[in-house]
Amino acid sequence: MMNFADLYPFLVALLIGALIGVERQRRLAEEKSRGVAGLRTFMLIALLGTLCATLAGDYGPMFAIVALGGFIILVGIGFASSVSALGRLDFTAAVASVVTFALGMLVSFQQSTLLAVALAIFTTWILATRSMTHRYVEALSETDLLDTLKMGLMALVIYPLLPDEPLDPWGVLNPRQIWLFVVLVSLIGYVGYVLIRILGAERGLSLTGFLGGLASSTAVTTAMSQEVKENSQIISTAVFATAIASCTMFPRVLFVVLVANRSLFLSLLPRMLIMTLVGLFLAYLFSRKSVLVGKDVKVKDPFRIVPAIKFGAFFASVLLISKIASIYFGNAGIYAASMISGLADVDAITLSMATLAQSTLDPGVAVTSITLAAITNTLVKLAIAYVLGTVEFGNKIAAIFLPMVIAGLLTTII
Numbered sequence: 227m228m229n230f231a232d233l234y235p236f237l238v239a240l241l242i243g244a245l246i247g248v249e250r251q252r253r254l255a256e257e258k259s260r261g262v263a264g265l266r267t268f269m270l271i272a273l274l275g276t277l278c279a280t281l282a283g284d285y286g287p288m289f290a291i292v293a294l295g296g297f298i299i300l301v302g303i304g305f306a307s308s309v310s311a312l313g314r315l316d317f318t319a320a321v322a323s324v325v326t327f328a329l330g331m332l333v334s335f336q337q338s339t340l341l342a343v344a345l346a347i348f349t350t351w352i353l354a355t356r357s358m359t360h361r362y363v364e365a366l367s368e369t370d371l372l373d374t375l376k377m378g379l380m381a382l383v384i385y386p387l388l389p390d391e392p393l394d395p396w397g398v399l400n401p402r403q404i405w406l407f408v409v410l411v412s413l414i415g416y417v418g419y420v421l422i423r424i425l426g427a428e429r430g431l432s433l434t435g436f437l438g439g440l441a442s443s444t445a446v447t448t449a450m451s452q453e454v455k456e457n458s459q460i461i462s463t464a465v466f467a468t469a470i471a472s473c474t475m476f477p478r479v480l481f482v483v484l485v486a487n488r489s490l491f492l493s494l495l496p497r498m499l500i501m502t503l504v505g506l507f508l509a510y511l512f513s514r515k516s517v518l519v520g521k522d523v524k525v526k527d528p529f530r531i532v533p534a535i536k537f538g539a540f541f542a543s544v545l546l547i548s549k550i551a552s553i554y555f556g557n558a559g560i561y562a563a564s565m566i567s568g569l570a571d572v573d574a575i576t577l578s579m580a581t582l583a584q585s586t587l588d589p590g591v592a593v594t595s596i597t598l599a600a601i602t603n604t605l606v607k608l609a610i611a612y613v614l615g616t617v618e619f620g621n622k623i624a625a626i627f628l629p630m631v632i633a634g635l636l637t638t639i640i
């Protein structure tokens with residue numbers, strides 16, 4: 227007897243085919259040209275892939291291999307024969323057809339259904355962003371290409387080769403962990419450069435601030451500081467991006483607490499919320515009063531390893547000082563330890579306090595400790611703005627960060 231579970235993979239395949247097919251159909255309508263495959267064809271292609279994979283369950287894996295090979299030949303013949311009628315070979319559509327067929331096959335495996343849907347979304351995104359990616363690649367210089375390779379060398383070659391264990395007696399100087407922050411700072415600067423080239427400095431840096439803040443607002447502050455030092459034209463937008471990144475840190479802390487110990491969430495919510503709102507409000511006022519840069523700003527080489535390594539050295543020194551200070555203070559106070567930990571990282575102390583509050587630590591003490599760590603980290607980013615950036619950049623950041631810190635301290639005292 228047939229049930230919904232039997233139909234489910236075929237329905238998902240139809241949706242995958244429709245997703246990719248809609249983009250292809252829209253592209254044909256936009257260019258006012260004819261094509262070999264549109265919405266209905268891609269839906270049938272995905273359905274055929276699922277059907278072949280299902281039949282392979284009865285006839286063996288060789289059936290699926292032959293079906294995929296036969297379909298590739300069919301696509302090659304179909305698109306090649308259409309050259310005379312269309313006046314061109316739509317190779318992208320041909321490859322998209324084969325990918326859609328393969329995704330249809332992947333759907334038939336229950337454990338791979340979500341993977342197939344995710345890949346279908348990525349495929350559609352790649353197809354839909356053709357104009358934007360073409361514009362960027364056409365504007366790509368030799369320096370840009372070399373810097374991309376250097377970025378890959380840092381992240382994919384050097385990082386895995388570094389030892390993943392502390393080298394100092396205190397157990398805090400982990401080369402791989404420190405290099406990870408060097409890579410992160412470089413990556414944020416590089417992504418910011420790409421977004422500036424595509425979207426313009428104003429929207430590009432603002433988006434970099436938000437996305438980078440989800441990973442490390444300290445790294446964003448460092449990247450923006452070095453951008454400002456290289457190009458004073460972007461100072462207003464860099465300040466806005468840095469403020470947005472720092473404001474993103476507070477919801478991230480709330481999320482960590484919600485996952486680790488949700489009983490602390492409501493107690494911590496007002497403190498994190500007030501600092502977020504103060505920061506967003508001041509950033510908004512700053513953007514209203516300032517003249518943000520447009521698309522004509524000249525941005526320099528995105529790959530600047532020296533400032534990133536300086537930040538790595540700064541991060542390592544903070545880790546070392548934090549550890550020595552915590553040994554010196556001993557168990558005299560959780561608050562002092564939280565502020566010291568906040569010099570380098572907020573997520574680690576947040577997770578530690580939330581975990582300890584489930585057993586040995588008073589919840590109120592844990593909430594206050596997390597708040598103090600966030601405040602300390604905000605002050606560290608202010609120091610980075612002055613040290614690695616310019617005095618003007620630091621002053622503008624101070625006008626936003628100091629009220630945030632004061633708001634956090636007031637909520638803690640009250």
